[in-house]
Amino acid sequence: MLLWYSGQMLSIIQTAVSTHTVDKALLLRIAVRHLAWKAARRIMYLGLSRSRPFLEQQIRQHFDQRLFGARARLDLPTSEDPAVQHQLSNAMPSNGHRIAVSAWNNSLYLLRASTNVTSQISVHVNLLREQPNGMLLAALIFVAAWIEQVGTLHHGPVNARVWAATTKNEDYLRMQGYKQLNEDLQHRKELVAGNLAEALTSCTSYNEGYFYELSPLFDPKCSKWELVATLAEALGDLPRIVFTFLAADQPASVPVTVASLHLIEQTVGEVTYELQQIYVDTKGFARELADIRALHDVAQIPNKVRDGSQPFPEDTQKIGSGVVLEFRNVSFKYPSSESYALRNVSFKLLAGQLCIGPIVIVGSNGSGKSTILKLIVRLYDPEEGAILLDGRDIRTLKLHDLRQAISVLFQDYTLFPLSIRDNIGLGDPQHAGDDERIARAAELGGASEVFARLPEGMDTYLNRPVKDLYGDLPAGTHTLFGRRVDYSSLRAAGDMSSVVNMGLSGGQMQRIAVARTFMRSVVSEEANVGLLLFDEPSASLDPAAEHDLFSRLRDLRGNKTMLFSSHHFGNLTRHADHILYMSKSVVVESGTHDRLLAVDGEYARLWKLQAEAFL
């Protein structure tokens, strides 16, 4: 429209010059409409630029949440599957949401550019179609402008920016911690067994909390395209030369006025620029659309561990008195392994029993005791046989209910890249923000003294999930292009100087992990936990702390069924209702401590061996 009104005004000017008369009313009308269209365009641009950051933020949040949810719902064997990992890494590059924002911007741009190009071309064709040699002139202008654009497409100063960013926004830090917890495979066991996916996915307190400092620097390097562009610029005069020749030789065939020629040159330049950009952008745009599709596909990856349909427990009142756990001829191989981790394992624990086992020969690892715990919470499903809880095959039970009824501390537990408070709180996702419960769980797990001496107490981050960023510069870079890069004011703004990654001893970390399991199994009465699983819970504790933990566990468990896995033939074995002695993936002996000593088999031999060391 703007082009149209410009043309109209030029033709009025042309008439005024040649006939010395002006249709004032027409001129005024056209001038006002021209102005109105210009104002409308300005307002549209302004609206677009104002709303862009908001829209981008919405898109970023939408994709972040979708990707987070898609990853959080994956179980262990599916996450470990190399094909799934490949699909995830393709679909979720760290800049996944940027692809979406960029695709959005590009689609807006393409829409605008296509409309622009189509309308400008149609105006020009209408203007020049009727004129003798008009199309020839238009073609010349187009070719000249195109060649000129080729040069400018490839050259231009490289806008090298030095930047740095940090954050002290608590929500943002926590969200980043959740992301790492979700993405890092080492946490997957706890995420799945602890029913954390739902709680983490529903957490929407996402906030961009960065401070930015930008200082533009220009790379003075001259591109070879500079030369091409300079030569191409000379061709810009070609249409004017041809126009002059036409005007001199055949005045009757001159298609347009000088003023119109200038206008046409200008707008054709814009059209060719838009066309070039469309060509460049559509190449990347197709790729971005494919990437967005991949982002959507990951939400459809099926889990290998299928959910059951039956609720558990049937009677929530009774679960506090423990559950009956039975293994019936269970055999299992890890997906990546050819050999059996468990072979034909059968045993039955009655409700409320304290089972110290399976026990493995000291020094002979890998007999399958950790695997038993993993199968109970259905991190994997057995190849043969069945596992029953209160007489029901666990594959028929709702996964959420099953895992809700069990509390597990894995031997290779991990601490999350979050504050100590959140590390403990997530043991019971529904009450993760309840400071009173967290404090009690910390106390019972012996973790209170770990953070009592830290300046930030429970708020101390065990591992800061946000790295401080320095725009693509290697750490320790102090000068760039001869200029000093100073980040000190930025660091002070983000409290970065006081931030250090915490170093904790193995025993201190284990206390935090124990406190996390206590959050639901002991502190929460309404959690309906009936089975407690502990895999080497005292591996890193000193003898006093170990004794303390075990006596506390015995007192706190109430009537809940409890299953330990341990190398030690210590105090606990005497208190066990049932001992499973395992070797090389099979249960070799089982019974009470006294019975196994009376049998005088492998268990008795190892018990005596360990006891002798203390005589």
Ligand SMILES: Nc1ncnc2c1ncn2[C@@H]1O[C@H](COP(=O)(O)OP(=O)(O)OP(=O)(O)O)[C@@H](O)[C@H]1O
């Ligand atoms: N994720 C896995 N993928 C493949 N094989 C595994 C995996 N985890 C364990 N295994 C194998 O399964 C067998 C049983 O392992 P498991 O961890 O149950 O033994 P464990 O008795 O708990 O050993 P430890 O005393 O060292 O903790 C071992 O041979 C081990 O190598």
